[in-house]
Amino acid sequence: MINLRRNKDLAAVEGRRIGLDSIMTVLAFVLLLVIVVIPISMIIYNAFFFEGKFTFGLIVDQLTRSTTMSSMWNTVKIGGLVTLFGTIVGVFYAWLLGRSNIPGKKLMRSLFTIPYMFPPFLGAMAWDLLLNGRSGYLNRWLMQTFNLSSAPLNINTVWGIVFVEISYYFPFVFMQVVSALERMDPTLEESARIAGAKQGTVIRTITLPLVVPAISAGALLILISSLAHFGVPAILGFSQGIFTLPTRIFAVISRSGGSFEGIRQAAALSILLVIVVALALLLQRKVLSSGGYDIIKGKSMRPTLINLRGARIPLFIVALVTLVVIVIVPLVMIFLVGLVRAYGLPLRPENFTLANYARIFTTSGTVDSIKNSLVLAISAGVISMVLGTLIAYVVQKIKPKGTGVLEILSVLPYSIPGTVLAIGVILAWSGSLRVNLYNTLWIILVAYIARYLSFSMKTSSAALLQVHPSLEEAARTCGATHTESLKDITLPLIRPAMISGFFLIFLPAMREVTTSVLLYGPYTRTLGVQIYSLRDAGMMPQAAALGSVAIVLIIVINAIVNAITADRKGV
Amino acid sequence: MAYVRFENISVSYGDNQVLKNFSLSLEKNEIMCLVGPSGCGKTTLVRCLLGLTRPDEGEIYVDDRCLFSSKRRINVPAERRGIGIVFQDYAVWPHLTVKENVAYPMRKKRMKKEDIDRRVRDVLKQVSMSEYINHLPGQLSGGQQQRVAIARALMSSDDLIVMDEPITNLDAKLRDQMLNEIRDIQRNLGTTIFYITHDQKAALHLGDQLAIMNEKGELVQIGSDEDIILRPKSRFIFEFIGVTNFIPLKRVDSGYKLDLGREMIPWPESVPEDVEQIKLLEMGTRPNDITFDDASPIRAKVKRAVFLGSEYDYFIELGDREIRVQQSTLDAALVGVAKEGTEVGLRFLNPHYYEAKRREA
Numbered sequence: 001m002i003n004l005r006r007n008k009d010l011a012a013v014e015g016r017r018i019g020l021d022s023i024m025t026v027l028a029f030v031l032l033l034v035i036v037v038i039p040i041s042m043i044i045y046n047a048f049f050f051e052g053k054f055t056f057g058l059i060v061d062q063l064t065r066s067t068t069m070s071s072m073w074n075t076v077k078i079g080g081l082v083t084l085f086g087t088i089v090g091v092f093y094a095w096l097l098g099r100s101n102i103p104g105k106k107l108m109r110s111l112f113t114i115p116y117m118f119p120p121f122l123g124a125m126a127w128d129l130l131l132n133g134r135s136g137y138l139n140r141w142l143m144q145t146f147n148l149s150s151a152p153l154n155i156n157t158v159w160g161i162v163f164v165e166i167s168y169y170f171p172f173v174f175m176q177v178v179s180a181l182e183r184m185d186p187t188l189e190e191s192a193r194i195a196g197a198k199q200g201t202v203i204r205t206i207t208l209p210l211v212v213p214a215i216s217a218g219a220l221l222i223l224i225s226s227l228a229h230f231g232v233p234a235i236l237g238f239s240q241g242i243f244t245l246p247t248r249i250f251a252v253i254s255r256s257g258g259s260f261e262g263i264r265q266a267a268a269l270s271i272l273l274v275i276v277v278a279l280a281l282l283l284q285r286k287v288l289s290s291g292g293y294d295i296i297k298g299k300s301m302r303p304t305l306i307n308l309r310g311a312r313i314p315l316f317i318v319a320l321v322t323l324v325v326i327v328i329v330p331l332v333m334i335f336l337v338g339l340v341r342a343y344g345l346p347l348r349p350e351n352f353t354l355a356n357y358a359r360i361f362t363t364s365g366t367v368d369s370i371k372n373s374l375v376l377a378i379s380a381g382v383i384s385m386v387l388g389t390l391i392a393y394v395v396q397k398i399k400p401k402g403t404g405v406l407e408i409l410s411v412l413p414y415s416i417p418g419t420v421l422a423i424g425v426i427l428a429w430s431g432s433l434r435v436n437l438y439n440t441l442w443i444i445l446v447a448y449i450a451r452y453l454s455f456s457m458k459t460s461s462a463a464l465l466q467v468h469p470s471l472e473e474a475a476r477t478c479g480a481t482h483t484e485s486l487k488d489i490t491l492p493l494i495r496p497a498m499i500s501g502f503f504l505i506f507l508p509a510m511r512e513v514t515t516s517v518l519l520y521g522p523y524t525r526t527l528g529v530q531i532y533s534l535r536d537a538g539m540m541p542q543a544a545a546l547g548s549v550a551i552v553l554i555i556v557i558n559a560i561v562n563a564i565t566a567d568r569k570g571v
Numbered sequence: 572m573a574y575v576r577f578e579n580i581s582v583s584y585g586d587n588q589v590l591k592n593f594s595l596s597l598e599k600n601e602i603m604c605l606v607g608p609s610g611c612g613k614t615t616l617v618r619c620l621l622g623l624t625r626p627d628e629g630e631i632y633v634d635d636r637c638l639f640s641s642k643r644r645i646n647v648p649a650e651r652r653g654i655g656i657v658f659q660d661y662a663v664w665p666h667l668t669v670k671e672n673v674a675y676p677m678r679k680k681r682m683k684k685e686d687i688d689r690r691v692r693d694v695l696k697q698v699s700m701s702e703y704i705n706h707l708p709g710q711l712s713g714g715q716q717q718r719v720a721i722a723r724a725l726m727s728s729d730d731l732i733v734m735d736e737p738i739t740n741l742d743a744k745l746r747d748q749m750l751n752e753i754r755d756i757q758r759n760l761g762t763t764i765f766y767i768t769h770d771q772k773a774a775l776h777l778g779d780q781l782a783i784m785n786e787k788g789e790l791v792q793i794g795s796d797e798d799i800i801l802r803p804k805s806r807f808i809f810e811f812i813g814v815t816n817f818i819p820l821k822r823v824d825s826g827y828k829l830d831l832g833r834e835m836i837p838w839p840e841s842v843p844e845d846v847e848q849i850k851l852l853e854m855g856t857r858p859n860d861i862t863f864d865d866a867s868p869i870r871a872k873v874k875r876a877v878f879l880g881s882e883y884d885y886f887i888e889l890g891d892r893e894i895r896v897q898q899s900t901l902d903a904a905l906v907g908v909a910k911e912g913t914e915v916g917l918r919f920l921n922p923h924y925y926e927a928k929r930r931e932a
Contacts (some may be wrong), residue, residue, distance in 0.1 A: 078821065472659075473649070475675070476649035477622075477623075477650070477652070477654060477656045478726075479679030479680055479727065484650075493666055
């Protein structure tokens with residue numbers, strides 16, 4: 001309790017009525033009001049108020065449409081299946097790579113995290129190229145080889161969408177569980193062995209229950225991401241009329257051509273999507289409610305590895321095949337299709353050309369989209385990094401009245417689907433509040449900041465918790481003013497966390513499509529939007545070529561980030 | 572006039588009144604140890620002195636300069652108080668080298684670079700850390716980091732340094748060494764040191780003056796180490812300052828008898844006047860104030876004897892209770908070691924008398 005009060009006292013001791021602390025506090029509240037509260041309130045207002053009067057009419061109207069009901073059902077079905085299978089796959093491979101003597105662990109581990117960086121909608125494009133019900137390369141080959149009259153596999157189904165989403169979302173569980181398994185105190189398992197439990201019993205009764213918090217945290221991430229996901233169902237589902245709520249919202253907006261009626265319908269659908277997400281979160285909390293255990297030690301220790309014996313090589317092959325299917329195949333497909341002269345030509349060297357790649361850098365729209373994405377990702381990264389750190393400082397160190405509100409507001413946008421956030425931003429910043437940012441990069445930037453603020457806020461919070469108050473106090477007693485102690489001590493200490501917060505925002509913002517696809521204007525296409533529209537216009541090879549450029553960009557930047565953060569380990 | 576004065580300081584955190592009308596003075600060029608159990612408000616007092624916590628009421632002076640006064644609405648900000656502080660967790664900045672850490676207070680005073688360099692070297696020599704001048708704190712041991720913290724405090728102020736449990740995180744051997752070094756530094760520079768601890772041993776080791784606080788945050792006694800050990804003002808201090816044995820004394824007719832449970836033995840000593848009329852007393856002695864004397868009528872049985880090098884530590888059964896007795900190795904050589912299981916006579920030197928606690932009455 002004493003700690004709680006300390007910093008409040010620092011502000012009071014300052015002796016001035018308006019100290020740095022109160023300026024930062026007010027700033028944090030105002031920023032969150034503008035960035036988060038206004039867009040969300042605008043959605044609620046437009047969904048429930050018509051001509052100034054409260055009404056359930058719009059929501060009821062949406063609920064009585066069969067299209068809405070089927071989109072809702074698809075959203076729930078896909079979200080549930082992806083979470084279930086993604087969790088199983090993630091836990092299985094986490095255990096295999098974290099606790100068994102399977103060969104090639106280190107390399108496989110980094111390969112298993114690739115899907116995490118890879119934009120899912122590019123993966124969906126690749127699988128569409130391979131397994132499209134009518135024209136997929138693999139389907140055609142199978143039909144020719146085995147003289148089949150119809151395509152044996154069809155990716156343009158709910159199960160196809162589920163399959164592609166699993167391959168991009170299981171790393172959420174995989175990474176959480178692998179790190180929990182590695183940091184778990186091995187004596188916990190060893191004690192069970194000594195007490196007479198068999199290997200299988202130990203896994204079932206000790207290891208798994210202890211990593212349940214990690215599993216449920218990862219599963220929660222999958223669930224939120226999948227329910228809100230736009231890219232994969234948009235690419236695989238549109239042609240077959242399979243809609244989820246996010247894609248339905250997009251369809252409503254694009255069909256209405258920007259009319260206010262369309263946006264209001266989208267607002268009502270957004271409310272339904274938020275309700276679905278909220279219910280899913282509640283349900284998940286009920287099902288997986290578990291107290292936190294303090295079993296995880298900060299130090300890395302050498303856990304006991306389990307000898308797979310005869311199953312070692314077969315399991316290795318299974319893991320290898322999984323990697324090939326989810327990582328290599330889509331990657332190669334995108335690169336190869338980017339090379340073909342015209343879509344539909346067989347993937348043979350005589351049909352290959354570099355013209356598609358050359359055209360990327362000569363088409364002004366495409367070059368602009370790369371520039372736009374870079375500008376947006378860098379500005380969103382920098383701004384969110386600064387704002388996130390400011391809010392984290394207020395929450396962790398100043399702790400004013402209403403800290404809880406501040407904390408909730410800053411992480412709220414993360415659990416709100418990107419589509420919904422985009423609708424809120426349209427409603428708030430396209431003139432109804434006398435500010436019109438529509439068709440400018442600013443409106444996308446505002447949405448990005450709202451969406452990614454929580455990333456930097458979380459990393460900065462964690463870093464600030466490590467900075468003991470006495471470090472700042474020591475600076476004060478050494479003659480530093482409050483501002484100086486922030487500049488000399490606190491900021492340098494959390495700088496590495498701020499930098500990693502920047503890249504946590506920069507990378508997803510580079511490949512973002514969900515929000516920008518609703519917000520772009522004629523001159524403000526992002527990289528993701530450009531790929532999406534090229535494909536929509538039937539220019540498959542160009543879309544694939546631009547996709548491969550995006551992938552290369554992301555991999556290169558990620559490698560640079562890893563090199564930088566590896567250097568900073570000592571700090 | 573006293574160098575540092577706390578006058579009627581009151582501090583509360585919400586409903587929790589930590590300090591109430593607390594007053595304390597420190598003389599110049601001495602080491603004052605403020606000793607009290609954990610959570611008694613010592614650290615709060617220090618934070619008030621440093622300007623990190625604002626008292627609700629009271630006044631604080633250093634060398635006649637008013638740092639805080641609730642009445643006169645004076646509250647000098649922490650950075651302008653010029654007091655050196657050594658925190659329990661060192662609070663050495665991990666991203667700055669030893670030199671940068673130590674130079675920081677002078678850089679904030681906008682001193683010339685050559686002056687800073689010279690002083691940094693001087694001070695690091697004081698704390699024998701010259702060879703680590705360009706190290707980062709992560710490369711130093713706990714004791715070395717603590718020296719850096721002391722050096723930095725010396726740079727903030729030659730006159731007054733506050734140390735808040737500075738050696739608690741060090742191992743036992745290093746603790747003794749650090750105490751001696753702090754003592755030496757103080758002798759060399761004449762710095763006034765306000766040393767806060769819950770460890771009465773360290774306080775006795777180091778302090779010119781000791782101020783003892785109880786768990787309610789009240790000052791119960793100020794005095795030299797001798798005063799505190801030989802003339803504790805209350806049972807709390809007597810118990811707090813070291814291992815104690817208590818034996819009940821019951822008033823029977825005109826004299827007192829030792830109540831040993833199974834039997835009562837007449838108490839041979841006379842009881843001081845101020846407690847003479849109390850029916851139930853408790854006699855307290857320290858283990859090293861009990862000697863073996865075969866002529867004594869108080870008989871007891873040696874249960875266990877432990878040799879600790881400089882002394883023997885005995886667990887002795889006296890009636891229905893167990894008491895501790897210490898015998899220096901020199902005494903043991905002169906009088907002989909009491910064997911486990913043998914009967915001994917006990918004589919109590921320097922006994923203290925307190926009214927018995929109510930639950931035992």
